[in-house]
Amino acid sequence: MSAVSIQPYSATDFDSWHLLWHGYQGFYKVDIPAATSRTTWERLLDPGEPMHGAFACVDDEQVGMVHYIEHRSCWTTGNYLYLQDLFVATTHRGHGVGRALIEHVYAAAATLKCARVYWLTHETNHAAMKLYDRIADRSGFLQYRKVFGS
Secondary structure, X not given: OOOEEEEEOOHHHHHHHHHHHHHHHHHOOOOOOHXXXXXXXXXXXXXXXXXXXXXXXXXXXXXXXXXEXXXXXXXXXXXXXXXXXEEEOHHHOOOOHHHHHHHXXXXXXXXXXXXXXXXXXXXXXXXXXXXXXXXXXXXXXXXXXXXXXX
8 A cells, every 4th residue: 555645624625525524424323414514624624713634645545534623621731632533434444544644633733732632432443442552542531421412
């Protein structure tokens, strides 16, 4: 397999992003409304937003995506970087694409002088957890939530 490169999103990338975004939703068996997806895309492109995103590319093909959000913490003076979404096309899994996307987020955290990068994954996502266990530490925390709408 060719080398993985990371490229930021641009305004002309909506269709490529949406294809991967839809694949991500399918993996987690969710259906995010089109209006929410459009707002997410606009936020990812807005330099005034704390949201960021990038593609993983192999041979000029966009085969993965990552979204991350910078936010404050009460535990440190440095911000945290929450890696919210990570997706790699099925045909490119197991070839270092996911790791390259996570390392991109690590580099962004260093540039932004963040104190921590963290993320969640579903307890059944065993394949991804094999990677995560090699490149990060499990926190031991469980997530609780109350949903109030979109």
